[in-house]
Amino acid sequence: MGKDKTFDVLVVGDLNVDLIMNKINKMPQIGEEQRADEMDLVMGGSTAIFACNIAKLGSRTEFMSKLGDDSFGKFLLKEMESHNVGIKSIITDPSLRTGATIIFILNNDRMMVTYPGSMEHLAMNEISDDILGSARHIHTSAIFFQPLLKDGLAELFKRAKKMGLTTSMDTQWDPEEVWDLDLKNVLPNLDFFLPNEDEFIRLAGQPDLESALKSLEHHNTCFVIKRGAKGALMVHHKKRTEITAAPITKIVDTIGAGDSFNAGFIHAYLNGKELETCLEEGNRTAAVSTTAAGGVDGIISYEQVAEKAAEMRRLRN
């Protein structure tokens, strides 16, 4: 259904640069200077990584965000275009500065500092009916960095559902740790909720995963809870499906693994796959994304992900 729409997915959210300092000798300490053995400047932003990866998998993708009129902004527009993501809906505002995240990586641990800049300024009412109506599905993420969008989410998903779109959301971490998302009003119009386990527990305001699930599983939403190296858990209409993480022999970094998971899952869904298959394809897309630096370089195409995942399985057996 909806193949006559211009886009399969409209992705609304954060876009910024990531400056990755990898293989540092020690986590940064006040008053000291540390050394990194590797460095990369790449496109970042949870929603942007999702957009690039779902486009590479083959979904027709339009991106909506806000950038400053600066060198980071220009770099990001080029990057998005090079990954085949539609950029016509990206707003450039000369009064704002494009955001940036500095990421320090030490083994499998990381520390990040984000200057949100322009991404904080995108508001729900800037998403017109024309833009919304051009897609079959809407996805958003990193909502705690986008307060104007966060406050309008219940309304946005309601509008989207009325216009016949399906909806999905990841939240990412709340840097303020307040977790003030109006789930009661957001979930009734949200088809797929894709946070990680820690985020899910906090958003539900519960002490652990079991009670968080109990408190929300009466909703029709399909909950897909990502559990890092443990894999993921899907709960839909109280039915639970667990998947273990793919065995990866050489992880470069796990930046964007969660967003790549979301891309694999939603791409499969938009191609009419069963939910269990969506879970499997999300899981394998995440695994493949960890084999290159940053969130987008690991994924090339749907076929490449399928082949690489099969190779990982062969190596395990």
Ligand SMILES: Nc1ncnc2c1ncn2[C@@H]1O[C@H](COP(=O)(O)OP(=O)(O)OP(=O)(O)O)[C@@H](O)[C@H]1O
């Ligand atoms: N060490 C690992 N080995 C195998 N797969 C992994 C590993 N870490 C993450 N993954 C895969 O990536 C998925 C998402 O990871 P995670 O649970 O860390 O999500 P996240 O915290 O949302 O990630 P992100 O930092 O991108 O937001 C997992 O469900 C799993 O499929």
Ligand SMILES: [Mg+2]
């Ligand atoms: Mg995440």
